[in-house]
Every structure is written in structure tokens, then in C-alpha cells.
Amino acid sequence: MKKVSQIQTLIIDGKEVGGKSDESILQVAKENDIFIPTLCYLEGLSDYGGCRMCIVEVKGMPRLVPACTTLIREGMEVTTNSEKIHNYRLSILALLFTERNHICSACVSNGHCELQTLALKLGLTHVEFPYIFPKMPVDATHDRFIADHNRCVLCGRCVRACHEVEGAHTKDIMGRGITSRVITDLKESWGSSKTCTSCGKCVHVCPTGALTEKGKSVAEMEKRRQFLPYLKLMRERR
């Protein structure tokens, strides 16, 4: 039985808009050309709510909520940008930069990186927290791909793409908090993985230079993810 979704009306940034009851604030905002910054969200993958880049204010709610995992409600009043929201987003972004090593000038994804683009767009000019600069390993054991954990923001897109779209579930995230890390199988080298199909989906959904194709030099790695909404649609129709 197909779930019937009702049409609801709400206000986003003073504009009256409508959407279906099973849609998130982010989806409805997108349909109405209202920009909300995102990082872990990717059309075609399940909603994760991990990065908190998309936080918005909802009138009557004491705390900011992530737009990507909050469903719309009739009469909701949403503010997608304010000084408070902006400052929170800047802090979140700054913390992401301090956690690993993001030296853009030496990165194959320079110029095509979503983290970098967000920083430019939100005007992150300086980082007031100390950098951790951990020494993270680089896994270059796969024939075609490289995993550089120094550039990973733990958005979980690769994990979801590998599990939800490819169906291999080669990747997952281990640990918790600051010790979290993307792993291949039992934290093994990617090249010897028996579950990986080498499809490259994880590489192309990765927002940063953490997962890339081999043989690219600085700024050469462009991701292609046009396949995602298409695959999702084809799978739903099966």
C-alpha cells in the first residue's frame, strides 16, 4: 500500500510554501530555490543528519534543528539564516577543518571540494580553534582508488552509497567521537577487500579529497554523481 502524503503549507524565510508531509524542510526549501548549506546530505542517499551544516530555526522549538532530517508540519515557520545560525555553521565548519589535515593547495580535489566551497560560501576566513593535525594513514592499496583519511569529514556518504546503492557495505565508520574513522571491512586494506566491487560509487559521492581516483594530480579530481538519482529511480521501479 502506498503511503498517502498530505499537502502542508508552511513559511520558510517569510515565504509561503507548500510540500508533502513526508518531505523534509530541506527538500521543500530546495523545491522553492531557498538555499540551505549541506554536507552529509546527498540526493539519492538516505538522510543522515550527521554534519549539522543545515541547521535552521523553527518557531516554537527551543533548539536549532537539521533541515535534512526534520519533516515539515502544517503552519511551521522556518528561518534558514540568522546571525545565530550563521555563527553556528561557521563554528561547525571551522571544527571540521581543525580535526584533520585540509591543505587545499596540495589536494587533488582543490577547486572541486564541497568543504572548500562551503567555507568560501559562508565566508570562513579564519579558524580560531587549534588544529589537531593528526597523522592519519593513506590507503593506496586499491588498484584504482586512494583513501586519504586526513581529508575525511566523516559525512558517511561513502558508507551509505556502498550499502544503499551498491549493496556491498564494504565501508563503515568505526569508533566514536574523535577516534572515528572510515574503514574497509575489518579495518583492512582496501586493495585486499573481498567485498568491494571496485564500482567507485564511494569515490564519487565523497565531498572532499578523502576518496579519489589514482593518477590525479593537484586539483584534477572531479566527482561525477549524476548516476545517483538515476540509479535510485531505476531501483524504485524494479
Place this chain on the structure above:
Amino acid sequence: MSKEIKQTSLKEDRRLRMVDRTMRIYGNEPHALIETLHAVQESYGFIDTDLMQYVAEKLGVPLSKVYGVATFYHFFTLKPQGEHTCVVCTGTACYISGAKAIMDDFAKKYDLLPGETTKDNKLSLLTARCLGACGLAPAIVFDGVVAGKQTPETVSNTIERWFKNEL
């Protein structure tokens, strides 16, 4: 000592049987993962990659997911990094027949508390809830081999022989 090892290595199966039983209770379904890891932790004192692989295959759970869950919860201990490991059984039978004295001795002689590894990475100490070898109480697993009827003296003998590379 060697006779003891031969006799008691059979008890390893008993530990695995505890794990198997847990999985069976839940119909070997993926949702049994956390319970099963609890069973591994309790009967082995830690979770190593061989056991993770075993559980993953039996329950049909992806390897990376098993690893993720095993490292997410503080309750679980991965195989410690010490060159040698001692798992002291702290089940009721072992506890009342002297496991406590053995643990105290570890603290005194090697400055080791359960879950710790010596600074030189030579020795790790762990505890298990019950090895299922109550007849051998107090039982200790030395590098994967169960030894029964242990005392602080027999334990230090084994450890000293490790340190002298005699075992």
C-alpha cells in the same frame, strides 16, 4: 604444564559454543549482532578479528558493520596490543577459588589492572565473565590456551617464561 594445555584447549570450543548459542537464540539473524558481541566479549574477554569474521558470516552482517559496532561501544574490548595476553576468568567459581588473589598479584608484580597493557607492550591483562570452564577454577587463558587450577605462583611462572622466551 603441557599436559594441562592439551587437556584444556578443548575448552576453547566451549567458549565458541556460548557464542553459537546466543546466535541461535536470535535465529542467527543480523539483529543479534550486539548480543552476540556481548557473548564473545564475556566468554573470551575480548573480540578479535577472527571472531568478528565468524560472527559476521554466521549472522549475515557486513564485516565493516561488525567492526564498527565492536569499536563504538566502550563495553567491548578489541584484542589488546600486548605481545602476550592473560584473560582471568572472574565467573563465580573462579572468583571464589582465587581469581581475586591472582588479579591482585598482577597489580602488585606488573602494575597491571584489567584492560591494561604493560608499558613495554609485553603483557595485557583482561577479564572474562565466564569461560565455561568452572571445573578448572580458577581458570586463565594464556595467549588463547586455557589453563586451570591456577595460583599466583603458576601464573607468574608462565609469565616469567614468556618474558624469557621459553614458551
